[in-house]
Amino acid sequence: xxxxxxxxxxxxxxxxxxxxxxxxxxxxxxxxxxxxxxxxxxxxxxxxxxxxxxxxxxxxxxxxxxxxxxxxxxxxxxxxxxxxxxxxxxxxxxxxxxxxxxxxxxxxxxxxxxxxxxxxxxxxxxxxxxxxxxxxxxxxxxxxxxxxxxxxxxxxxxxxxxxxxxxxxxxxxxxxxxxxxxxxxxxxxxxxxxxxxxxxxxxxxxxxxxxxxxxxxxxxxxxxxxxxxxxxxxxxxxxxxxxxxxxxxxxxxxxxxxxxxxxxxxxxxxxxxxxxxxxxxxxxxxxxxxxxxxxxxxxxxxxxxxxxxxxxxxxxxxxxxxxxxxxxxxxxxxxxxxxxxxxxxxxxxxxxxxxxxxxxxxxxxxxxxxxxxxxxxxxxx
Ligand SMILES: *Cc1c(COP(=O)(O)O)cnc(C)c1O
Numbered sequence: 001x002x003x004x005x006x007x008x009x010x011x012x013x014x015x016x017x018x019x020x021x022x023x024x025x026x027x028x029x030x031x032x033x034x035x036x037x038x039x040x041x042x043x044x045x046x047x048x049x050x051x052x053x054x055x056x057x058x059x060x061x062x063x064x065x066x067x068x069x070x071x072x073x074x075x076x077x078x079x080x081x082x083x084x085x086x087x088x089x090x091x092x093x094x095x096x097x098x099x100x101x102x103x104x105x106x107x108x109x110x111x112x113x114x115x116x117x118x119x120x121x122x123x124x125x126x127x128x129x130x131x132x133x134x135x136x137x138x139x140x141x142x143x144x145x146x147x148x149x150x151x152x153x154x155x156x157x158x159x160x161x162x163x164x165x166x167x168x169x170x171x172x173x174x175x176x177x178x179x180x181x182x183x184x185x186x187x188x189x190x191x192x193x194x195x196x197x198x199x200x201x202x203x204x205x206x207x208x209x210x211x212x213x214x215x216x217x218x219x220x221x222x223x224x225x226x227x228x229x230x231x232x233x234x235x236x237x238x239x240x241x242x243x244x245x246x247x248x249x250x251x252x253x254x255x256x257x258x259x260x261x262x263x264x265x266x267x268x269x270x271x272x273x274x275x276x277x278x279x280x281x282x283x284x285x286x287x288x289x290x291x292x293x294x295x296x297x298x299x300x301x302x303x304x305x306x307x308x309x310x311x312x313x314x315x316x317x318x319x320x321x322x323x324x325x326x327x328x329x330x331x332x333x334x335x336x337x338x339x340x341x342x343x344x345x346x347x348x349x350x351x352x353x354x355x356x357x358x359x360x361x362x363x364x365x366x367x368x369x370x371x372x373x374x375x376x377x378x379x380x381x
């Protein structure tokens with residue numbers, strides 16, 4: 001599949017040539033651990049053992065590389081497995097990482113509770129301000145970690161500007177592209193060195209699989225990541241890879257609807273008397289709306305807001321919602337609502353990443369926008 005094709009075409013075809021044996025138009029689920037060798041070391045197509053490589057996973061990995069415009073994609077058992085593999089590839093004891101002041105709670109927990117035990121240092125910066133990132137750099141800063149849009153406050157980081165800051169200091173820029181997906185934003189083309197995904201979210205898109213991915217355009221780094229993926233072993237299984245590929249085929253059409261519905265939800269919330277603040281990069285009032293408009297095709301399906309009346313009022317809105325299902329995760333076709341302070345971001349309590357107690361986060365699905373607005377109105381009371 002030529003890289004000249006447009007995104008929608010690559011999403012359906014990249015890495016997915018019809019099966020050479022049967023012509024099956026969808027890559028089969030190669031539910032297998034090992035492969036017959038034609039004489040010792042005589043591997044067919046390079047397949048030896050499914051931790052090292054599996055044809056269904058290869059199809060997904062080629063697809064991911066094409067969608068992000070990278071040289072190599074790697075698929076993992078979860079987003080956090082991908083992050084862990086990346087960090088232990090990039091860092092040795094004494095190294096330092098700059099992490100954002102707004103990020104997925106599990107990413108923060110991985111740094112603060114796990115990676116730090118191996119002698120890696122981290123500090124927090126407001127990555128929406130390139131000068132703050134520059135000020136946070138240390139002699140042994142090896143990576144700057146960015147999430148844009150961020151979880152749960154929908155902060156925006158100027159990827160090209162922060163790439164320049166990181167590269168001047170000899171550090172790599174890692175972008176968690178989970179909220180945007182490569183349909184809306186391609187960080188490698190803006191200067192990022194590695195893209196991270198929780199494919200559990202928009203890539204899979206149907207709340208039926210947990211997975212993660214890394215994509216890079218750097219050949220030497222790709223080789224190191226492939227080595228660590230095999231050496232650490234947190235790979236995506238064949239069925240999970242197949243489900244993720246199936247989800248990706250419709251990514252472009254799903255994202256268009258997620259974005260359109262989220263815009264209508266944001267409009268409703270801005271005008272609602274019980275809502276004190278709305279976080280959505282598509283709003284002109286968002287402090288980095290211009291940067292979002294420059295680096296994203298559209299503004300995504302995630303919307304957060306604060307409720308008048310504080311924490312109890314916010315929890316009540318979550319409990320009263322009906323069509324918006326109360327639950328963690330995001331990026332599926334069904335709309336979800338949650339209270340980050342008590343749910344997804346509970347691990348950030350007392351840290352610089354602590355989220356407001358009156359915050360509600362929505363993952364706006366692709367149901368009828370009118371039905372979604374009606375549910376929010378009744379939940380807000
Ligand atoms: C969910 C999520 C992760 C972690 O991915 P898992 O698949 O749950 O391990 C990382 N980053 C962001 C932005 C997420 O939303």
